[in-house]
Amino acid sequence: MKQKLSIIKVGGKIVEENTSLKALLQTFAALPGKKILVHGGGRSATKMASSMGLESKMVNGRRITDEAMLRIVTMVYGGLVNKTIVAGLQALGTNALGLTGADINAIRSVKRPVEEVDYGFVGDVVQVNGTGLRDLLDLDIVPVMAPLTHDAKGTILNTNADTIAGETAKELANYYEVTLVYCFEKNGVLLDENEEDSVIKVLRPDLYAELKEKKVICGGMIPKLDNAFAAVQAGVKEVLITKASNLGSTNGTRITL
Amino acid sequence: MKQKLSIIKVGGKIVEENTSLKALLQTFAALPGKKILVHGGGRSATKMASSMGLESKMVNGRRITDEAMLRIVTMVYGGLVNKTIVAGLQALGTNALGLTGADINAIRSVKRPVEEVDYGFVGDVVQVNGTGLRDLLDLDIVPVMAPLTHDAKGTILNTNADTIAGETAKELANYYEVTLVYCFEKNGVLLDENEEDSVIKVLRPDLYAELKEKKVICGGMIPKLDNAFAAVQAGVKEVLITKASNLGSTNGTRITL
Numbered sequence: 408m409k410q411k412l413s414i415i416k417v418g419g420k421i422v423e424e425n426t427s428l429k430a431l432l433q434t435f436a437a438l439p440g441k442k443i444l445v446h447g448g449g450r451s452a453t454k455m456a457s458s459m460g461l462e463s464k465m466v467n468g469r470r471i472t473d474e475a476m477l478r479i480v481t482m483v484y485g486g487l488v489n490k491t492i493v494a495g496l497q498a499l500g501t502n503a504l505g506l507t508g509a510d511i512n513a514i515r516s517v518k519r520p521v522e523e524v525d526y527g528f529v530g531d532v533v534q535v536n537g538t539g540l541r542d543l544l545d546l547d548i549v550p551v552m553a554p555l556t557h558d559a560k561g562t563i564l565n566t567n568a569d570t571i572a573g574e575t576a577k578e579l580a581n582y583y584e585v586t587l588v589y590c591f592e593k594n595g596v597l598l599d600e601n602e603e604d605s606v607i608k609v610l611r612p613d614l615y616a617e618l619k620e621k622k623v624i625c626g627g628m629i630p631k632l633d634n635a636f637a638a639v640q641a642g643v644k645e646v647l648i649t650k651a652s653n654l655g656s657t658n659g660t661r662i663t664l
Numbered sequence: 665m666k667q668k669l670s671i672i673k674v675g676g677k678i679v680e681e682n683t684s685l686k687a688l689l690q691t692f693a694a695l696p697g698k699k700i701l702v703h704g705g706g707r708s709a710t711k712m713a714s715s716m717g718l719e720s721k722m723v724n725g726r727r728i729t730d731e732a733m734l735r736i737v738t739m740v741y742g743g744l745v746n747k748t749i750v751a752g753l754q755a756l757g758t759n760a761l762g763l764t765g766a767d768i769n770a771i772r773s774v775k776r777p778v779e780e781v782d783y784g785f786v787g788d789v790v791q792v793n794g795t796g797l798r799d800l801l802d803l804d805i806v807p808v809m810a811p812l813t814h815d816a817k818g819t820i821l822n823t824n825a826d827t828i829a830g831e832t833a834k835e836l837a838n839y840y841e842v843t844l845v846y847c848f849e850k851n852g853v854l855l856d857e858n859e860e861d862s863v864i865k866v867l868r869p870d871l872y873a874e875l876k877e878k879k880v881i882c883g884g885m886i887p888k889l890d891n892a893f894a895a896v897q898a899g900v901k902e903v904l905i906t907k908a909s910n911l912g913s914t915n916g917t918r919i920t921l
């Protein structure tokens with residue numbers, strides 16, 4: 408029987424405020440068993456860019472990453488946000504290790520081809536180093552993954568944290584019984600965005616199609632849910648979308664086939 | 665018999681220019697056996713701080729690290745410089761992994777007590793996690809260490825890269841036959857700073873004391889050499905001070921008792 412592994416993805420908002428970060432790290436540190444934390448950091452990158460006089464351009468919820476912006480996300484995601492989390496977890500006795508996709512060749516990607524939009528230094532995932540990550544997990548190390556990958560030719564690429572979490576979950580499903588949790592601000596996927604109680608308990612492909620059609624589900628939720636469905640299809644045991652404070656419970660939206 | 669391990673420390677200047685960085689990474693990647701790279705990044709931190717309107721204050725060659733400066737060094741050392749090196753080494757087939765002292769609790773430190781100078785968020789090394797680093801080296805991982813440590817209470821601390829290299833070498837001398845190499849701009853410790861050919865081949869404690877007395881050796885060389893002597897005294901097999909382009913040869917100054 409496969410060992411259990413939890414992969415928890417948390418967005419920028421949670422890890423960028425001291426109070427919510429502290430609560431998250433305590434909940435995460437208390438989760439039993441093997442685990443991986445994947446984090447965002449977009450708001451910090453935007454703030455840092457702005458303090459240097461650079462404007463952040465977003466298209467379809469994704470950041471346009473020119474050379475100057477690549478330096479900023481490498482610093483902010485790989486340095487500031489990642490190391491703040493790692494140091495915070497170490498203080499709680501969790502043996503955290505920060506990783507970008509370049510470290511141990513964890514995630515190799517290719518620069519996104521220019522089609523309608525030139526996203527710049529943005530990477531589409533090619534391969535997750537499953538055995539390398541397993542070696543670390545075997546040492547009871549807790550990987551903390553920043554939303555950065557590399558092209559194996561020396562260039563770091565900016566990659567969506569939801570994608571990192573999804574692709575890592577899919578690859579590690581070869582070795583573990585994986586639960587993938589996407590944490591965000593709401594209790595789950597809501598039928599009515601103004602009603603926290605309107606959580607969809609179970610989301611299946613047919614209902615997802617219907618809710619997209621009706622624009623109940625839209626914007627940034629779509630790539631998140633596409634990743635979630637792809638993960639379940641690829642053998643991830645369970646995908647859950649929920650609030651960070653629900654971590655460890657079954658509250659939230661369960662994505663299933 | 666102990667396995668051999670090379671610990672190479674390179675200063676900011678080398679890793680912050682594309683041409684010299686590229687040459688260094690090629691030389692480092694070609695070194696046989698187990699190895700660790702320790703890097704600085706002070707010039708980049710100064711530049712980044714300046715671009716954000718912050719002035720860098722140095723006392724005795726050490727950076728005063730207030731809260732804003734701590735954020736900058738965490739970003740620059742742990743993010744930008746470290747990940748640029750890691751991605752560059754991966755491109756050369758070297759399985760690099762970036763580490764701060766917080767990652768796998770690699771180096772625990774205490775905030776330097778305020779005496780004549782308040783250095784701010786600067787850490788004095790308390791303990792290097794030798795078994796943790798050995799576990800990574802056993803996986804044929806090549807650690808790339810940024811000049812940052814942590815206090816195990818959640819705070820990152822700025823720590824001199826020479827010290828990181830020296831303390832790591834001393835701890836790992838328990839498990840390996842360690843060669844510690846400090847790379848800098850000159851061919852070695854020079855008798856006449858204007859004569860690249862005046863390299864002192866072997867530096868012993870008595871000659872060191874004499875040259876300090878005569879101010880032939882001064883400034884930033886003193887903490888570097890103090891670390892070097894402490895390392896040899898603590899069981900490090902060999903300490904060499906040389907130019908990065910001499911890596912792999914025996915050119916340079918050998919520190920011995």
